[in-house]
Amino acid sequence: MDLLALSDFNLVARHGGFGKAARASGRPKATLSRRVAELEAALELRLFERGGRDLKLTEEGRALHERTAALLTEIDETAASIASGGDTPRGRLRISAPLLLSQTAMGRIAAGFALKYPDVRLEITTEDRPVDMIEEGYDLVIRVNPDEDETLIGKPFLHDRLAVVAAPGLVRNEADKPVPGVVRGANVAQSWEMTTPKGLETVDVEPVLALSSLIMVRDAVLTGVGVARLPISLVSHSLSDGSLSHWGDIEGSEIALWALYPSRRLLSSRVSAFLAYLKEAFPNGTPDELTAYIAR
Template sequence: MNSLQQIAAFADTAKHGSFAAAARGTGSAPSTLAKAVGRLEGRLGVKLFHRTTRQVSLTPDGGRLFRRCQRLLAEVDELQAEAAGVRESPTGTLRVDLPIVLGRRVILPVLARLRRQHPGLELDVRLQDGYADLVKEGIDLAVRAGDLKDSTLVSRRFMAQAMVLVASPAYLQERGTPRRLEQLAQHDALVFRMPTSGKDRPWQFRQRGRALDVHPASGVRISDGEGLVQAALLGMGLAQLPDYFVRDEIGRGELVEVLPALRPAPIPISIVYPGARLVPQRVRVVIDALLTLKG
């Protein structure tokens, strides 16, 4: 059995959790898979699985190999599909990493539509506000907001998010509506604690063509965007959030934008993916769909 077949046997076993289950899924004999994995371990000089009589679990070395080989095997599947002339119908597992709220509200509807159009496309969607290592974790594509620092990734901007300062009508009725930046110090501030750094995100404004950061004193810090929306709805103070977080609430009159003339410049939102000469069709169809979005 060649190296690629050994890697495929290893990946199938890792996905199914046992040689027997992997054998049922692939139509092979459990002993064949076990021997292939054993040869791969011998060739690499590392132990890939902890074995019991009924199941297997990945060792740390096995976990690292599994994350990396998923991309290799997906590329092989893509090449085989292209050679067979079915490249227009993407198949295989698409692994995407998305910010939580943007993913739920904006990106998942796009993925749902693509899934209906391409039943052979499988989705592995990870919702988190931290940054994942795409290559290390075997992720095909991520969506990220703000300036990008990883020069090894290909990036394509597809939309932008406006930051809006909001409060509930009840809060504004009780405390008054600020008309100038200087008046913000008289109000209760709800701030977002950034998960990547643990620091408070400053409020951002643009006045007379200049970008301004305001660091409000706050008794309320929340590390979840939807929690920040809920706190604003409860009348706990002013909060600055991406517009898509609160678009519906503003439309229903549950929240009111404050200082709209001082909105900061929109923050770019980009698609990022590992650089490669061949972009798999399962990735390409998502890129094309996201590039049609406006925001």
């Protein structure tokens, strides 16, 4: 297989069209079109659906792109590393991280990593939705309790749990009347099972606020407006100084933050360096370490 033609195919696939790929790379559009046509002829496969304004990958084209893009990147990185006389991390590193971690810790993590590895161009985007790492060009994604995905590998680097907390002035009503609550998401009545010193208990909650961010939920709960479920790392200091009371821990609410990357044998030095940096920042991966990191 012609590696140059394969590289041009991946360039066009990544940018979604010959014109966009030509502008991004400085290569002639006609050359890219010819190379892709030659690759299709050699494979006896149609790799793109041509027609209309958009260029779309066929099923075979998508499979080829997913399986070869990362390998070609590794070849380029290996050649660059050898040429530079070492394996110092360099180049672009794109990471997708969840909202709460981004709001509380990723800024400092990113800054510390950039200072340690100045040749890496680090880009971090914040989103809680599932992402297609290959299609969207991510090198690493950080997710909370991710679903199993045979195309990705990784391991958890932080653990947390959900606690039921409220301002000290909010008293739990024992007469089976729901307590006011602050929730993330749908504004509907809920029942929370929590572990307390007395055992397993249930608290019925009638939301008075529905907010999209856990930071917003925490700030609202501190005013005394209602009870909430929040990560223990986010409220540890408030529990310690008495501005919040701990009602219990949500049963079965263990949280794990995973660093995930495409399952391939060769891992780029940039990703390896970032994984090592996370391990350095959170050596044991406990909620207390995250609390201390946020507070510093």
